[in-house]
Amino acid sequence: MLDLRFVRENQEAVAQAMRNRNAAWDAEAFARLDGERRDAIQQEEALQAERNALSKQVGALMGQGRADEAEAAKNRVRQINEELEGASAARAAADEQLTNILLRTPNMPSADTPVGADEDDNPEVRRWGAPRTFDFEPKPHWDLGASLGIIDAERGAKLARSRFMLLGGLGARLERSLINFMADTHASRGYKEWWCPALANEVTMTGTGQLPKFEEDMFRTREGLYLIPTAEVQLTNIHAGETLDAADLPLRYCGFTPCFREEAGSAGRDTRGLIRVHQFDKVEMVKFATPEQSYAELEAMTADAENILQLLGLPYRVISLCTGDIGFSAAKTYDVEVYLPSYQGYKEISSCSNCEDFQARRMGIRYRDPESFKGSRLVHTLNGSGLAVGRTMAAILENYQEEDGSVRVPEALVPYMGTEVIEPA
Structure with missing residues (x-):
């Protein structure tokens, strides 16, 4: 969540960032509510100061035998209490509406995030490996999986509904x-594993x-719990409400x-096979870092996914x-x-992000560093897929067919699989 004061003091920068993101931003509503909130706070403070002064006067007036004036002061205190209720209610209403706006407002892109409208404006950073040249017509993984008897979409749909997969045998x-x-x-590369x-x-x-923001994309139970869309949700919240020591960072x-x-x-090709399904497995990476560490940790996290x-x-x-994507x-x-022959191109298999203090502000995750500053500051959180398992399976089936x-089973997986080849059952 963006900081209220930051938004107030940088409204044009926020508006431009939201335009770059193709995100809705009602600057007038924010300014109006923020003004109402500050007016209510000022009214509260003025009334509280007046009440405190009158309360001190009552005893003095009674001691001086000025009962009528003391009673008038008491009446004014009672009136102030009623006015305070109204001012507090106005502030609470403005707070709630501002919080709702900020909870639905996306993060500010970093200065080096490229500005662009959509995925077509995402610049390529690097490539590794060359796509395989086949001397036969390669099959998509959904056909391979069916012929090998390891992916059964029809029975998966029978057990649940469409786009749930059943894996069998070596699948x-x-x-x-x-x-x-x-x-x-x-x-082995320094991550602590959690279940x-x-x-x-x-x-x-x-x-x-x-x-x-994304409630409509979630599966929810009758008890009000949500099936998680990624382990990022749980791993990042492990330290919600905690203050960490700088010496322990990054985690x-x-x-x-x-x-x-x-x-x-x-829609389209993504609805077939393992690329876009309702349930999938994923190994997730999450980091907690100081602002000075976080962008180096983003590079390292991306390298871990690439590894x-x-x-x-x-x-x-x-x-x-880019900002639009x-x-x-x-x-x-x-x-x-990753390269998928069925797409004749590349398909996302990991997304590695630095959220800076956007999530930490929501969760109240801070860190202390007594040698550098007093009090505490918000940590930076990072997350990345390491990797999406179903998409990795799809890539192996298509590239090693x-x-x-x-x-063929990739050499690194042979000790886990106990076989070097997956053959039709």
């Missing part, structure tokens, strides 16, 4: 192997920015969870998201996109 083992491989690799609940309450979902966390999203707006793809031998590229909570984002319909 189930490949999913499990990828989760363990990713978690083990990140843990998190797959359900989160409203406060937790609000903390990372999923609520209230680097990772965790596997199932993830749930409605994905109502997608998984390099170990699996999957070609990819990294792009920097960046996520709600992010100040700067790198997307890592053979003409006979089998799929």
Whole structure:
């Protein structure tokens, strides 16, 4: 969430940032409500000062035998109390409306986030590996998975509804192997692994920015809990309401969870296979850092996501998201996109973001550094996919397929899979 004072003092910069983001921003409503809030506060303070002065006078007037004046002072105090209730109610109403505006307002993009209208304006940063040249017609992973007997979309839909997948045999083992491989690799690079609940309450979902903006994209239980769309929700909220020590930063966390999203707006090729489904597995990375550390940690986090793809031998590229494509909570984002032959191009498999203090302000996560400053300051939070497991499976099936319909297992996964090839059952 943006800081109220920052928005008040930088209204034109905020308005321009929202235009760059293609985000709605009602500057007049904010200015009006902010003015009402400040007027109410000033009225409260003036009335409280008057009440305090009159309360002191009452005793003195009584001591001087000036009972009539004392009673008049008491009557005025009672009147002030009624006026205070009105002023406090006006301030509370303005506070609530301002908070609602700020909760729905996205983060300010960083100074080096490229300005652009949409995904077509995302500049490429680098590439790794070359797409494979096939001497046969490659199949999309949804056809490969069906012919191998490892992906069953029809039975997945029968068990739940469309765009839920059933994995069988070596497909189930490949999913499990990828989760363990990713978690083990990140843990070996300094991330502390956590096992998190797959359900989160409203406060937790609000903390990372999923609520209230994206409530329609969430699955919700009758008890008011939400199925998490990413482990970022739980990992980042671990320290909600806490003050950390600067000496312990940066903290680097990772965790596997199932993830749930409605994905109502997608269409076309994305609705087939494992690319855009309602339930998927993901290993997530989260960091807590000081403002001075956070952008170096973003580069390192992106490298950690890339490392998984390099170990699996999957070609990819990294792009920097422009202002019109960046996520709600992010100040700067790198997307890592893996090459998929079925798309004849690259598809997002990881998104690594620095949210600066946007989420920390919502969650109340601060840090102290007595040698550098008094009191405490907000931390910076970062998150990134490390990686989306289903999309990684899709990339392996498509890039490692053979003409006979089998799929070679990447060398790094062989110890987890216990086989070097996936063949038709």
